[in-house]
Amino acid sequence: MTALVKLTGVGKDYGSVIALRDVSLEVAAGQVVCVLGDNGAGKSTLIKIVAGLHRHDSGVYEVQGEPVSFASPRDALNLGIATVYQDLAVVPLMPVWRNFFLGSEKRRGFGRLDVDFMRRTTRDELLAMGIDLRDVDQPIGTLSGGERQCVAIARAVHFGAKVLVLDEPTAALGVKQAGVVLRYIVQARERGLGVVFITHNPHHAYPVGDRFLILNRGRPIGYHDKDEITREDLTALMAGGAELEQLAHELEATGSTATARALDEEVRTLGLADDSEGSAGSED
């Protein structure tokens, strides 16, 4: 089966800054690929390339076997690649239903909006996700973070996305709401969508992912199928275990033995750590 989205050796520079180098990635239908990395690892750049906000400078980006270079997110959307951004993609002061259909408005003749249809559809789609909004006319800014995230995901699915790109959908959510979003990712996979799930939380990634790409400072440092890697390995890779270890050695060499030992300890516990920061964000 040809991959829905395939990146081969893709790179991107911003002026003299190399934001991304030599990244390869493949997403097939019914597959969840998790992209993990700390802040500044290049996750956002990768997403922007896949979503069509930026063009890649090197490598090949293929959609269903065809090489592409998108001029705008509209091009990506037309090929069924829908991106749900962490902070973007809703206009807080606009009503929920207008946000839901923004950019893909349903119209009757003479450019008139089919308001009733859009209100009803928004309500129904959100109800299907377990969010009951009595008033889809309220500004979307008044919803909670998890609800907004779900509106954005429901919206992408409604508009026939083949590939769903999710940028840190669980980052700002409480435990329960993150669970709702994760369940929805699994649901999307079962409906035959390809999902690219960007996160810095291995505990969110591991249960839902089929494949894991770990980025560090713009480069891939691991690309594994689920059966090749354990949750602990993933956590250690993510936490930059190797880097911390090196730092420990350097400190030892300069004589800060106590600090070095503490760091060493840290590295060992991280490999087994049950939880990392970020997984227990507070509910808004």
Next chain:
Amino acid sequence: MTQAPAEGVADERLARRDPLRRLLVRPEFGALIGAVALFVLFSATADAFLQTSSFSNVLYAASTFGIMAVGVSLLMIGGEFDLSAGVMVISSALVASLVSFQLTLNVWAGVAVSLVVTLALGVLNGLLYVWTRLPSFIVTLATFLMLAGANLGVTKAVTGNVASDSIADMDGFRSAKDVFASDIGIGGVNVKITVFWWIGFTAVATWILLRTRAGNWIFAVGGNAASARAVGVPVARTKIALFTGVAFCAWFSGMHVLFAFPAIQSGEGIGNEFFYIICAVIGGCLLTGGYGSAIGAAIGAFIYGMVNQGIVYAGWNPDWFRFFLGAALLAATVVNHLVRRRAER
């Protein structure tokens, strides 16, 4: 036993929003209160204010600014300013006048040329904004100064005078005056045709904002341009269209000025852009964009007209007009802010 209210599957934490509250959060609500208050104030203090002929003067003053406020409010909802709008009205009138007079054409030809030129100015404002990525405040401040200079320079070079020549005796003047600057008698009172155009423009703009895709895009590019772009809204095209909309209103106002007065003073129009913005802001448009209404802008213009004429009828010193307008602006924005804050809780 009291009967339990019929409940659906609604989230029990979601309070029902009562109709009054819905009214309160409408952008034009604060302006409406202000308009009623001013109306009562002037009715009580100025006997002449309630006469139908004076009221038609109020409406006329409101309409000349209200027509521009329609375009300006849409642009502001789209998150931008146009400081060149005031002088653009005069540019538009001058172009029509000079073209008709110098080439001895039917004035309708001048009107058509003026439409093309003015729309081009609007597109230019939009393109400059998109290309330079500078704030529209700066871009249109530049075009404002350039237009103000060009109005004077070109008029002097062509006519040898600071005013345009009168075109009142030329072909097509009568019919053009009928369209842009005539009086319509209603029950013995003469109402300027601009009042009807103003109401028409406001209605069309309201329909565009609330019931068309373009309206959705206007709110979106003003509310959050990055989000709008990410979901496929053509942000640059929408903004250019909004600048062009202001230009269209400027053309229409320019034509009114041209056919209402014998000659166009090339130095006029400067400063009016702020009155258009004031009308829009009093009417509930947020300076930051993404929020407002065309009806609000119309109410803002009505307030402007009432203050403008009411001071005269009340026998107050008209020198204080701007003082009152400033006070109204301050009061309206504070009220808008408070009302919305409270209603959104």
